[in-house]
Amino acid sequence: xxxxxxxxxxxxxxxxxxxxxxxxxxxxxxxxxxxxxxxxxxxxxxxxxxxxxxxxxxxxxxxxxxxxxxxxxxxxxxxxxxxxxxxxxxxxxxxxxxxxxxxxxxxxxxxxxxxxxxxxxxxxxxxxxxxxxxxxxxxxxxxxxxxxxxxxxxxxxxxxxxxxxxxxxxxxxxxxxxxxxxxxxxxxxxxxxxxxxxxxxxxxxxxxxxxxxxxxxxxxxxxxxxxxxxxxxxxxxxxxxxxxxxxxxxxxxxxxxxxxxxxxxxxxxxxxxxxxxxxxxxxxxxxxxxxxxxxxxxxxxxxxxxxxxxxxxxxxxxxxxxxxxxxxxxxxxxxxxxxxxxxxxxxxxxxxxxxxxxxx
Numbered sequence: 001x002x003x004x005x006x007x008x009x010x011x012x013x014x015x016x017x018x019x020x021x022x023x024x025x026x027x028x029x030x031x032x033x034x035x036x037x038x039x040x041x042x043x044x045x046x047x048x049x050x051x052x053x054x055x056x057x058x059x060x061x062x063x064x065x066x067x068x069x070x071x072x073x074x075x076x077x078x079x080x081x082x083x084x085x086x087x088x089x090x091x092x093x094x095x096x097x098x099x100x101x102x103x104x105x106x107x108x109x110x111x112x113x114x115x116x117x118x119x120x121x122x123x124x125x126x127x128x129x130x131x132x133x134x135x136x137x138x139x140x141x142x143x144x145x146x147x148x149x150x151x152x153x154x155x156x157x158x159x160x161x162x163x164x165x166x167x168x169x170x171x172x173x174x175x176x177x178x179x180x181x182x183x184x185x186x187x188x189x190x191x192x193x194x195x196x197x198x199x200x201x202x203x204x205x206x207x208x209x210x211x212x213x214x215x216x217x218x219x220x221x222x223x224x225x226x227x228x229x230x231x232x233x234x235x236x237x238x239x240x241x242x243x244x245x246x247x248x249x250x251x252x253x254x255x256x257x258x259x260x261x262x263x264x265x266x267x268x269x270x271x272x273x274x275x276x277x278x279x280x281x282x283x284x285x286x287x288x289x290x291x292x293x294x295x296x297x298x299x300x301x302x303x304x305x306x307x308x309x310x311x312x313x314x315x316x317x318x319x320x321x322x323x324x325x326x327x328x329x330x331x332x333x334x335x336x337x338x339x340x341x342x343x344x345x346x347x348x349x350x351x352x353x354x355x356x357x358x359x360x
Contacts, residue, residue: 004049005141005203013221020224021113023050028223035226036317039191040358043147044222045210050113052137053197054120057106060129065099065107067126070249070267072259076101081168081184084257085249086122087266091273092245093252094122096237098186100170108182110142112239126265141203145210145219146193146230153214154194158183162194176209178202189227190234190358229314232323235284235355241295242282242311242325250274251327252282253355280308281333284325284355285341289348293324293341300340300347307332310341316357323357324350 002023010017015026026047028035038044056065065073071084080101086094095115100108111119116137123133145154151162160173160183170184175196182197198206211219228238237243237252249258250273260271287293293313301307313324324341332339335354340347 002050004047005200006047006049006207009204009207010047010221015221015223021050023113025050026221026223027225029221032223032225032229033317035220035222036229038218038220039147039189039222039226039230040318041148042218042220043145043149043153043193043214044220044226045207045214046144046146046222046224046227047141047207048144048195048227049141049200049203051142052109052111052113052116052119052135053140053142054109054111054123055106055134055136056109057132057134058130059105060131061105061107063129064123064127064131066262067264068123069097069099070254070259070264070270071099071257072262073099073101073107074262078103079169079171081170081186083168085243085254086119087249087264087270088122088245089266090245091248091266091269093239093243093247093249094245095119096239096243096254100182100184102172114240139200140197141200141206143196143207143210144187144189144193144227145196145214146187146189146191146222148192149214149217149219150191150193153217153219154210156213157209165194176202176206178206188236189230190236190356190360191230229317232312232314232325233316233318233356233358235325235357237282238312247282247327248273248278251278251280277330279330280327281330282311282325282327283333283352284323284357285339285350286353286357287322287324287341287348287350290322291341291343291346291348292322293326293343293348293350298342299326299328300342301332302338302340304340304347307339318358321357323353325355328352
């Protein structure tokens, strides 16, 4: 079981530690609902150092990224970030990831912790022009500071005007007295905020500094359980649940990151899929009866015919409703369509709702 540079800090704070993607990670400190609502209303800090970081460099770096990712990397300018995915050769998704452009010949990829080795091997098999790729995952720590008061909580630690950093852009800047820390206006909670990348050896100092600077703004350490409930409220995909090697980007509702103005792995087949129509779609649903949907539960139509399956579900702390996502046959994907979720041989009434569930 791997650990992050901050594992002992979490233990000292009384966090409940659990295995996640091969790492020992804090799932909660005070409780999921408390931590979730604090991020929605104030600010929370997550240790997400388990995420992977690859640096892709050289004159053919862009060509390689255009080949392996679905979004159009050529549209990026220096300091911009792009959400994208890597399609496999059968229409599924190898991983979803972020691409950071430092300059025309240097990029950083941020990949899911459970897929670090898989992604590395996948990209390398298409690296025919000897692009220099380095896996820096074990050397970087990553903190996500999320919530409406995130910029106020962090501003005293940097000379960068955080309110000027636009969504999905980043800067190399000074932070806590250290040079060239990466600060990006990103996150996976639907709350405004930042993600901060830095070497492991300064992790404890930065963690303590953030907690101190954010104290008057109500900052709290926040675990992965609240990160999950926050992303479900926004309808964001979690790899391994809502997307995987068998789900296509179009089925997953990721058409907006699938650009057909370039050639990429499986692009021609995906374009045909788009033109011909898809047989199933990822949808959001609200359960109208008492109960919570979990991954793998069966979705039925009103005639008790199996039409899909649940991929994520929770009781929303913000909305006080039971919500979830899953794949259904396309004819059942319209808003307000009535469904049944089969939970332990009991059918619960549900209806399709438009994503995101939570609207700030």
